Amino acid sequence: MSDDPTPLDRALVARDQAQAERAATFTFLDWADPTLVAAARGAGPDVGAALALARGLGRVSGELGRSTWTVLQALASLGAGDLTVARVVEPHLDALAILAQSATSDGAVAPSPPPPGSTFGVYAAHAPGAQLRATESGSGWVLDGTKPWCSLADRVSHAVITAHVDDVQRRAFVVDLAHSGVHLSDAPWVSRGLAAVRSTGLRLEAVPATPVGPADWYLTRPGFAWGGVCVAAVWFGAAAALAQTVLDAARRREPDQVAGLHLGRLDAALRAAELELRAAAGAIDAGTAVGAAGELVAARSRNAAAAAAELALGESARALGPGPLTSHEEHARRVADLTVYVRQHHGDRDLARTGSLLIGARG
Incomplete structure (x- = not known):
């Protein structure tokens, strides 16, 4: 009986070697699922x-x-x-x-579970001249007024939406967006980034609403800051994908110092963002990301992820030039989408807020 390897044996060895080589090759997406x-x-x-x-x-x-x-x-x-x-x-x-x-949550009011197959938006933005009022009657709560920046209100079935219960306090409610009292604005959506994720204003007329927690609970709960960390994770993921595109392009040609500079900057920014996100996850799980400490954890992760996103947009533009922006659908869309999405970070204002948290200031 021969001890020579069979074709299957050789194929398995080759597969294992290829997997080992891939495992040894750096990728900016090594953390991803x-x-x-x-x-x-x-x-x-x-x-x-x-x-x-x-x-x-x-x-x-x-x-x-x-x-x-x-x-x-x-x-x-x-x-x-x-x-x-x-x-x-x-x-x-x-x-x-x-x-x-x-x-x-202690003292909170929990609505009934949403119907199976429901999809949700979260609408908590407020703007001058646009106010949504919640009033209570014998039959329950109803909402009247306008709400700005309601993303995908024309596609999702339900929303968690905040409304004023008096001149100062706001409360969260669940609403069924299929109700006849919900009217979408016909304002144009001209965004080149996130073009399919239309954000529109809503006008609500006597729309039944189910309270979610007591007044001001939505803004004061620890999870409010945690939600900001979740958005930062999305920015980080897109930035890492842009960085990977730069790395893949550099590996297809003889690298030079400028290519190394682009990649070094990307690596530093993405590493910092990933560490902040992992630190935030650890603090949330440990129960320490509450109150002002939770705000600081969220601010740091958002600042780091936004910085990585801005850097990835700039470095990928300089490293890759106009080619992929004009010929590669996925890359061009990612650049346009991230340019819009990361504007949810308020730049210097958010950094100033972080500094205020560090010195114990409020407001």
Whole structure:
């Protein structure tokens, strides 16, 4: 009987060697869940497919506060795959986490579980001249007024939405967006980034609403800051994908010092962002990310992720030139999407707020 390796043996050895080589090759996405990256790439930028993925990932929201890196890794992986998908999934998971937190908070009012198959937006923005009022009657709460910046209000079935209960206090409510009293603004959506994720104003007329927690609970709960960390994870994931594109391009040609400079800057920024996100996850799980400490944890992770995103946009533009912006659909869309998405960070104002937290100032 021959001891010579069979073709199958040789194939298995070759496979193992290839896997070892790939494992030894650096990637900016070594932290990611490849299954979720692929799922997002496959679904994007189709909103319907993204909503289906959001429904399937609903259970992930339950890990916030006990295995938070699982949530951040999932969102970052989706962001690395397709930002439209991540932008759809993130508020849905946020809403489910809000509902779960209201069910376990002392003195909070927990609404009934949403119908199976529901998808959620979270609408908490306020703007001058736009106010949503909540009033209580014998039959329950109703909402009247206007609400700005309601992303995907034309596609999701429900929303967690904040409204004034008096001149000072706000309260969160769940509403069914299919109610006849919900009217979408016809204002144009001309964004080149996140083009499929339309954000619109809403006008509500006597819309039934179910309270989520007591007055001001939505803004004062620890999970408010945690939601900001989740958004930062998406920015980080997209920035890492841009960096990987730069790295892949550098490996296809003879590298020079300038290519190394681009990659060194990207590595430093992404490493800092990842460490902040992991630190935030650890603090949330340990129960220390509450109050001002929770605000600081969220601010640091958002600052680091936003800085990495801005740097990735700039470094990828200089390293790659106009070619992929004009000929590579996925890259061009990622650049446009991230340019819009990271504007949720308020730049110097958020950094100033971080400094105020460090010295104990308020306001």
